[in-house]
Amino acid sequence: MEQITHQTIIDLIPAYALNSLPAEEADIVAQHLQTCAACRAELAAYEHVVDALPLAAAEVEPSAELKGQLMQQIRNTGQTAVPAPQAAPTSWQQFLRALSGFLAGPRWQPVGAVVVLALLIGGFFVWRQATMPATQFVLTPTEAAPGAQGIIEVVGSNGRQATLTVTGLPPLDPANQYQLWLIQDGQRTSGGVFSVQTDGSQTITIHAPQPLPAYAAFGITIEPAGGSPGPTGERVLGFNL
Amino acid sequence: MGLAPTVGNNSPLKVDYVRMKNSIPRVNVALLDDSTLMGHIAQGQEAALSELYDRYGRLVMSVAYGVVQNRETAEEVTLDIFTIVWEKAGTYDDRRAQVSTWLTRMARNRAIDRLRREKVRPSQHSVSWAEMPVEPVLNETNDPETAVHLNLEQQRVRAAVARLSAAQREALALAYFQGYSHSEIAQILDEPLGTIKGRVRAGMQKLRDLLE
Numbered sequence: 173m174e175q176i177t178h179q180t181i182i183d184l185i186p187a188y189a190l191n192s193l194p195a196e197e198a199d200i201v202a203q204h205l206q207t208c209a210a211c212r213a214e215l216a217a218y219e220h221v222v223d224a225l226p227l228a229a230a231e232v233e234p235s236a237e238l239k240g241q242l243m244q245q246i247r248n249t250g251q252t253a254v255p256a257p258q259a260a261p262t263s264w265q266q267f268l269r270a271l272s273g274f275l276a277g278p279r280w281q282p283v284g285a286v287v288v289l290a291l292l293i294g295g296f297f298v299w300r301q302a303t304m305p306a307t308q309f310v311l312t313p314t315e316a317a318p319g320a321q322g323i324i325e326v327v328g329s330n331g332r333q334a335t336l337t338v339t340g341l342p343p344l345d346p347a348n349q350y351q352l353w354l355i356q357d358g359q360r361t362s363g364g365v366f367s368v369q370t371d372g373s374q375t376i377t378i379h380a381p382q383p384l385p386a387y388a389a390f391g392i393t394i395e396p397a398g399g400s401p402g403p404t405g406e407r408v409l410g411f412n413l
Numbered sequence: 414m415g416l417a418p419t420v421g422n423n424s425p426l427k428v429d430y431v432r433m434k435n436s437i438p439r440v441n442v443a444l445l446d447d448s449t450l451m452g453h454i455a456q457g458q459e460a461a462l463s464e465l466y467d468r469y470g471r472l473v474m475s476v477a478y479g480v481v482q483n484r485e486t487a488e489e490v491t492l493d494i495f496t497i498v499w500e501k502a503g504t505y506d507d508r509r510a511q512v513s514t515w516l517t518r519m520a521r522n523r524a525i526d527r528l529r530r531e532k533v534r535p536s537q538h539s540v541s542w543a544e545m546p547v548e549p550v551l552n553e554t555n556d557p558e559t560a561v562h563l564n565l566e567q568q569r570v571r572a573a574v575a576r577l578s579a580a581q582r583e584a585l586a587l588a589y590f591q592g593y594s595h596s597e598i599a600q601i602l603d604e605p606l607g608t609i610k611g612r613v614r615a616g617m618q619k620l621r622d623l624l625e
Binding site: 183186187189190191192193194217218220221222223224225226227228229230231232233234235238239241242243245246247249325327333335337373374375376377 | 440444445453455459462463484487488492495499500521542544574590596598613614618620624625
């Protein structure tokens with residue numbers, strides 16, 4: 173009986189992945205999936221198929237005006253959910269919430285508006301310095317490339333993704349490339365190997381094993397094309413705590 | 414040499430933001446992978462959203478049109494999807510789905526919701542699959558790597574769909590684009606329910622084999 177049930181579920185999984193089962197059958201499949209790893213693997217395979225189907229849709233070009241409409245719309249509406257929702261409020265945010273709640277009472281409203289405004293203006297820069305997470309690191313040039321500039325900007329919520337943008341780095345001969353190093357406890361991990369464009373600029377994406385703020389330093393060195401296991405060449409940009 | 418981090422604050426990671434902003438060029442978003450692009454959108458960079466639209470606007474529109482079969486409504490759905498991306502980019506999790514998958518899932522679901530809400534599901538269904546063979550057409554994106562990858566994937570999936578029987582393609586189109594259940598498809602095509610179940614299952618199995 174168990175075997176029959178399992179086979180019945182297996183037969184239903186393609187339609188379940190398509191979301192085309194009636195509710196009763198979908199419930200039965202969902203229940204079975206909770207306890208059957210084989211069926212979960214089966215479902216994953218069919219979900220992969222469903223996710224590929226849009227690529228076979230007949231192509232329809234949106235009108236040329238649609239993009240302009242989109243950009244206008246986002247400028248009008250602003251951004252309401254930035255960034256990831258799990259971030260805990262800072263102590264400053266908690267204080268502001270408590271204060272605004274206290275001042276929201278009718279007799280405090282006129283005074284409250286002035287007080288809050290003054291607090292916001294006066295405290296903003298102090299707060300920014302004290303609480304702003306280190307999401308950007310400016311790299312300092314060495315004597316080997318005095319005109320170079322570089323910045324690492326952390327993006328995304330887990331802190332492990334970032335972009336490195338450099339300018340003013342001399343283009344290298346094809347036998348060499350620049351390599352970014354992420355330095356923690358004396359260990360150097362490669363953050364990426366890159367060449368620069370003819371104007372000396374480049375942007376690369378970094379996928380770091382640890383959140384970027386956890387690293388004590390960053391460095392960019394000149395290495396043989398393809399990169400090295402550890403830095404061997406001259407350092408051109410760096411950031412140290 | 415004016416870009417050294419500020420020293421003397423309570424954290425040595427503090428940097429001179431004003432001088433930095435003035436002296437460092439903004440990231441070239443065209444060079445970013447999709448996932449990183451989402452991070453920049455979450456930080457409110459309009460250029461990043463513009464780039465994402467260039468990469469996937471046509472794909473989202475095509476899925477929406479495949480469902481609603483109406484150009485105006487499909488454009489409204491497309492606009493909705495990218496507005497949601499702007500507002501919710503911070504919630505995107507690259508461990509759960511690729512950006513293109515995230516976008517097309519949203520587009521399909523939202524378009525089907527729209528059909529159900531407005532009760533305008535077309536009685537005469539026109540199959541929404543691309544015709545085969547197709548000429549490679551690069552999307553209008555600044556990122557050639559993404560465009561080439563997307564185009565190759567489109568060729569591969571379309572080739573697989575083209576190898577299904579016409580009846581399987583029709584049943585899968587009704588399930589995927591219109592969100593119809595087995596019994597609704599059986600009713601529309603005036604075929605026995607068991608036949609439709611078998612057709613959908615066989616079509617999906619064949620696609621799975623071809624796409625693996």
